[in-house]
């Protein structure tokens with residue numbers, strides 16, 4: 074904060090008055106089949122209080138005013154809950170701030186004169202549709218493969234009839250925080266979707282309502298994950314480091330234990346039914 078004296082009046086300036094002039098190097102790609110390339114843009118007079126997406130809005134307004142194609146990027150809630158936004162900012166999924174989505178990343182974390190590179194998620198299972206927009210339908214198909222739960226949940230008044238130990242409820246809630254953004258895949262050198270898939274499996278796996286289909290769910294979701302072309306986990310940990318919802322790596326161990334148990338039970342069932 075700076076104090077300025079002007080004609081006998083004290084004017085207080087906050088960081089809200091600060092602006093940045095930036096150079097952006099943005100991945101532009103016309104469509105899924107065209108080759109893409111990095112294109113340089115100048116972003117001037119950017120308020121430090123703008124979000125990263127608002128900064129892109131300003132750049133796009135200028136592009137539109139010049140008759141040029143705006144930069145395509147995904148977004149919806151702009152408050153860190155929908156998982157739509159996502160881009161590599163200076164080589165890091167969602168940018169430099171921990172536990173922060175691109176829509177909640179503020180320009181105050183950048184410096185005047187900085188060059189910022191902006192690219193889409195890079196993974197075979199997330200093909201680029203246009204510019205920074207990728208197709209994350211593979212995640213939807215993994216969730217779809219998990220199917221439904223048959224446990225009757227009743228009406229709202231019945232919610233407390235199914236007792237859930239507090240510790241399990243807390244863990245399930247933590248895993249349910251996954252917003253399906255895909256940053257874990259984008260940052261993993263193997264483009265593995267283990268953190269995402271494990272969060273979804275473990276969410277229901279910790280609740281009584283998730284028990285009847287637990288084995289089938291883990292078997293089908295892991296199979297779909299492989300079908301989609303995601304890589305294997307080699308415990309590097311980049312996924313958890315960039316996850317905006319701080320899903321921890323140990324969720325992958327939970328999924329692997331579930332998978333092993335389910336595989337053994339299915340093998341045993343198959344063996345005994347053939348006897």
Ligand code: SF4
Pocket residue numbers: 250251252253254255256257258268269272312315316317318319320
């Ligand atoms: S585990 Fe984290 S990084 Fe991966 S999709 Fe879920 S919220 Fe995004």
Ligand code: FES
Pocket residue numbers: 147148149150151152153154155156157158159174175176177252
């Ligand atoms: S736009 Fe919804 S999480 Fe970023």
